[in-house]
Amino acid sequence: MGRSPCCEKAHTNKGAWTKDEDQRLIDYIRVHGEGCWRSLPKAAGLLRCGKSCRLRWINYLRPDLKRGNFTEEEDELIIKLHSLLGNKWSLIAGRLPGRTDNEIKNYWNTHIKRKLVSRGIDTQTHRPLNETAAGSANPTELDFRTAPKSDFIKTPSHLELKYNEIRFKSNADSLEEPNCTASSGMTTDEEQQQRQLHNKKQYDNPSDGQELNLELSIGISSVDSPRVSSANSVESKPKLDNNNFQFLEQAMVAKAVCLCWQLGFRTSEICRNCQNSNGFYRFCRPLDS
DNA sequence: AACTTATGCAACCGCGGGGCG
DNA sequence: TCGCCCCGCGGTTGCATAAGT
Numbered sequence: 001m002g003r004s005p006c007c008e009k010a011h012t013n014k015g016a017w018t019k020d021e022d023q024r025l026i027d028y029i030r031v032h033g034e035g036c037w038r039s040l041p042k043a044a045g046l047l048r049c050g051k052s053c054r055l056r057w058i059n060y061l062r063p064d065l066k067r068g069n070f071t072e073e074e075d076e077l078i079i080k081l082h083s084l085l086g087n088k089w090s091l092i093a094g095r096l097p098g099r100t101d102n103e104i105k106n107y108w109n110t111h112i113k114r115k116l117v118s119r120g121i122d123t124q125t126h127r128p129l130n131e132t133a134a135g136s137a138n139p140t141e142l143d144f145r146t147a148p149k150s151d152f153i154k155t156p157s158h159l160e161l162k163y164n165e166i167r168f169k170s171n172a173d174s175l176e177e178p179n180c181t182a183s184s185g186m187t188t189d190e191e192q193q194q195r196q197l198h199n200k201k202q203y204d205n206p207s208d209g210q211e212l213n214l215e216l217s218i219g220i221s222s223v224d225s226p227r228v229s230s231a232n233s234v235e236s237k238p239k240l241d242n243n244n245f246q247f248l249e250q251a252m253v254a255k256a257v258c259l260c261w262q263l264g265f266r267t268s269e270i271c272r273n274c275q276n277s278n279g280f281y282r283f284c285r286p287l288d289s
Numbered sequence: 290a291a292c293t294t295a296t297g298c299a300a301c302c303g304c305g306g307g308g309c310g
Numbered sequence: 311t312c313g314c315c316c317c318g319c320g321g322t323t324g325c326a327t328a329a330g331t
Binding site for chain 1 (some may be wrong): 296297298299300301302
């Protein structure tokens with residue numbers, strides 16, 4: 001017994017999409033909207049798997065996609081976000097309007113990896129290659145992106161989440177955390193326009209009197225954590241179970257995802273990320289509110 | 290010009306998570 | 311609480327094209 005196939009493979013096309021198939025998909029979504037991918041192919045008269053339709057739409061047909069080469073600014077942003085989030089391509093894509101996770105993933109593997117290597121930077125740890133080979137300078141610090149889940153310690157209280165919050169140094173007002181829901185965070189048209197203009201300015205020129213600080217480090221609290229006497233001692237290594245890892249992940253993502261507003265990557269009134277079912281919506285408000 | 294190799298990108302696959310009955 | 315179903319994510323594959331010999 002296994003999972004039932006997502007679709008009837010015998011009656012579905014595979015491989016490259018034809019123009020006719022594209023048009024059918026576009027026409028259908030234009031009328032009915034996104035969603036219900038499983039039933040969409042039949043309804044749209046397509047001999048395709050629902051997943052294939054979804055992928056085609058999201059990665060290629062969506063009207064808000066930005067085609068063309070990545071800019072230098074996008075490159076640097078991807079590198080920063082990857083150092084922060086690791087291979088969370090969908091999260092990274094959420095910060096880059098018009099770019100898809102697949103596109104960023106491909107771009108990372110084909111261009112940015114090479115770029116980092118040429119700079120002498122490890123593409124996984126984002127540390128200098130010679131430093132990576134010799135191990136972390138601080139043995140008590142855990143690398144959130146690369147540490148196996150089993151390497152995290154028992155209780156969240158033993159952790160110190162050091163998150164240098166992304167901020168615009170000269171703009172205190174940009175630190176506010178607007179609600180991402182339409183019902184509670186709706187503003188007037190004028191306010192929306194001003195915010196969009198403000199956001200766009202920040203996105204277009206983040207160095208214009210403002211500085212992005214995307215540094216994140218997670219380490220063991222110096223007060224509460226057990227002493228680590230030797231970096232090689234298995235016993236001394238902090239242990240985290242799956243729950244704690246999830247706690248960390250959620251804490252980090254919660255901090256990170258709210259920044260879609262602060263960073264100005266939001267392109268419409270309702271934060272697109274928060275609208276999706278990828279987890280953003282839940283973390284839209286600050287944790288401590 | 291013909292062939293081989295490298296590269297880039299679209300598409301596929303399998304799995305995990307969340308919603309729901 | 312459990313199991314089913316669907317969606318979405320990340321890793322991988324395969325094809326088309328460019329570059330090199």
